[in-house]
Amino acid sequence: MLKLAKRMSFWAVAGAILFMIVQVVSDLYLPTLTSDIINNGVAKGDVDYIWSVGLKMLGFSLISIAAATGNVFLAARQSQKLGKTLRSEVYKKVTNFTNDEFDEMGTSSLITRTTNDVVQVQNVVMMFLRMMIMAPIMLIGASFLAYSKDGELTKIFLYVLPILAVFMGVIMYFAVPLFKSMQKKTDKLNLVFREGLTGIRVIRAFNRSKSEAVRFDEANKDFTDTSIKVNTIMSFMLPVMTFVMSATNIAIIWYGGHYIADGTLEVGNLIAFMTYAMQILMSFMMLSMVFVFIPRGQASAVRINEVLNMESKINDPKVITKMPAENRGTLDFNHVDFRYEGAERLALKDIDFHGRNGQTVAIIGGTGSGKSSLSNLIPRFYDVESGSIEINGIDIRQMSQHELRDAVGFVPQKAMLFTGTIRENIQYGKKDATDEEIWHALEIAQSKEFVEELPDGLDSYVEQGGGNFSGGQKQRLCIARALIKKADIFVFDDSFSALDFKTDAALRKALKPETKEAVVVIVAQRISTVVDADLILVLDEGELVGMGTHEELKETNATYQEIISSQLREEEI
CATH class of the missing domain: 3.40.50.300 (P-loop containing nucleotide triphosphate hydrolases)
Structure with missing residues (x-):
């Protein structure tokens, strides 16, 4: 939380604290003025004194209202600005994530962290600038002033506060873990809901609407049950506080009445003492509420910091090499090996080829052969394990990601x-x-x-x-x-698959004169799409098993021949 709180304006926070101190001091002074009116005005029938002190009370009430307004304004402004800053920072960080980092976090979890978790942090900040500051000041101030009115009556709090502390401790013990778990259950609910929306066509096509509804209901019920449970636990707080306050009032009136009868306590002081007692108990309850909600905000802050502190595996080099002004439009794979995060075997092994401007390099192979993996390495969505990829004669790891992707x-x-x-x-x-x-x-x-x-x-x-x-x-x-x-390099990752043969052919024909000064990389499934390419790469289980033109591969490469025979009739071949 402290890391995130550093983003707030120091002066605005200081202003909110100052306004809160003024409000609390004004609120604490009002019961003393009430006591003076009763003791010195009402008891003695001094109307002028009542008007004089009454106007003073009105003035302090207006000061309290103005200070409260200033505190709420600054607290709300800072909490909302912090939320805005966090959402912007998380979004900017996420846009620079590699594909591996996206997979590690999960889209649904990232959405929850950017929305629900940020709201939890905002609520805690708002609560901190209001209750967290008000409660201890009022608790200490009211205790001191209550003692000044009657030291004997303050002994009541030696019994009341420990009982209240035990009640609050039990509530916090059961509620805090549930508040933490609600964030993970929100992730799960978002995940199921998002999958249901994005996959609605597939769900309908396979008549799985009912099973998906059951799946969503399970996640929804889990979240709902936890919410009901935690709110049920929290609902005990108000009746407990009401009971303790009522018992405290009864004890104060009981003993205070005896003191008044003995002449050791004035009526006005008793009324002021009761007001301070309520302020003490309310301050204690506010502190308890803060300690209940802070762990939930802390859990959200940890999740947000996980995103902000995640070390990106792909970064710009300290010394950036600029693209050359001339001789652009070259692509070189130099004995490239690549594996996905945590994978045992290589996804691509010893890929070595060279493309020059004006050339079309086609990549073909069976499902899972590594075609898309190869194309994703060119804009550096992943980094190679060994070897190098060069664009315009420069290793892509030596140039800025912005300039690289500007060239692709x-x-x-x-x-x-x-x-x-x-x-x-x-x-x-x-x-x-x-x-x-x-x-x-x-x-x-x-x-x-x-x-x-x-x-x-x-x-x-x-x-x-x-x-x-x-x-x-x-x-x-x-x-x-x-x-x-x-661009200098055009990469079409199976981008012609939804086109009919006629449109496919027309597009490739129109593309040729427009890309004379660039390398065109086409990942394809269909032989008809790659037949006119200047260089065809045949992949099989991540290895380059053939390289050449259509005519050369048709005669010499067994894998390419299998692909041809699976797509074309003998007379078409």
């Missing part, structure tokens, strides 16, 4: 569009792209025709994930987004 136009295996318009999605590749450039990119990507048919053209709305477009349309828009970048 990447189309992922899963087409991903963002909420907005078609124009905004295409400009994701180039911020200042003109409409003319956008239409040209759409034309190369074979998207121009269907975009022109839309009522709003480039201003047509794109739903979340591109849900209002077909799979082929989404892929072509993603390709256009990459092409508008004018």
Whole structure:
């Protein structure tokens, strides 16, 4: 919590504390003024004195209200600003995560940490700047003033406070672990809910709606049961406090009445003492509440710090090598080995090839052969275990990630569009792209025709994930987004799979003259997609088992021949 709290403004926190001190001092002074009115005004029938002290009470009440308003304003402002800062920092940190780090944290958990956990920290900060400051000051001040009114009556607290402490301790003992577990159960609930939403088509296709509903109900029931349990435990706090306060009042009135009868205590002092007693007990309860909620906030703070403190495995070098101005558009894999985090065997072994500008390098192989793994190494989504990857003659580990990814136009295996318009999605590749450039990119990507048919053209709305477009349309828009970048390396990770053969061929034909000064890397499943490539890499279980043109591999490579025979008839071959 302290690490996160350092992000708050010192002067704002100091102002909130100052306002709270003024409020507490004003509140503590009011019972003394009440005592004076009763003892010196009401008892003696001095109306002028009553008006004089009454106006003073009104003044201190207004000061208390103004101070409370100032404290709440600063406390709320600081807690909300801290929440804003934390959400921004977590989001920025997450955007720089490697794929391994995403897998380690989990999307649902990251969402919970950015929302629910940040809210818990905000609540604790708000509570700290209000209750945590108010309670000890009021507890000490009220105890001292109560003792000044009557030292004998304060002995009541020697019995009351230990009893209250035991009750609060028992409540905290059972409630705190449940508060902590609720964060993990929130993660689980978000996970199941998110999977149900993103996989709704698959769930419906396999008639699994009922089983998914049961799965969600189980997670929801687990979360609900824990919430009910913890709130049931917390519900004992109010009746316990009411009972203790009532018992304390009875004891004060009982013994105070005897003292008044003996003439050792004035009525006004008894009323002031009762008010201070309530302030003492309320302060004690506030402290107990703080100690109940702080562990929950601390658990959330730990989860947020886990994200912020996570060491990224892929970082920019201390000395960054700049891209050359000339001789750009080269890609070299030099005996590259790669394995996923925690894996026993290599995902890619001794991959060695070289691509030059104007060339198309195609990668083909069976499922799980390492095609996507190889393509993900180019923009450095993962780092190689040994060997090196060079773009424009420079090891990608020696250049900044920003410059590297600026030089790579990447189309992922899963087409991903963002909420907005078609124009905004295409400009994701180039911020200042003109409409003319956008239409040209759409034309190369074979998207121009269907975009022109839309009522709003480039201003047509794109739903979340591109849900209002077909799979082929989404892929072509993603390709256009990459092409508008004018990169040195274009990577198409199985990006033509949703296209029919005619569109596939037309797109590759239109692509050729536009990428004369770049290396085009195409990951594909279909022979028809790679047949015209200048260099075809054949992968099998992470190893490069063939390399050459279509004609060369067709004659000499057994794996490539198997792929051909599985996709084409003998007369087509």
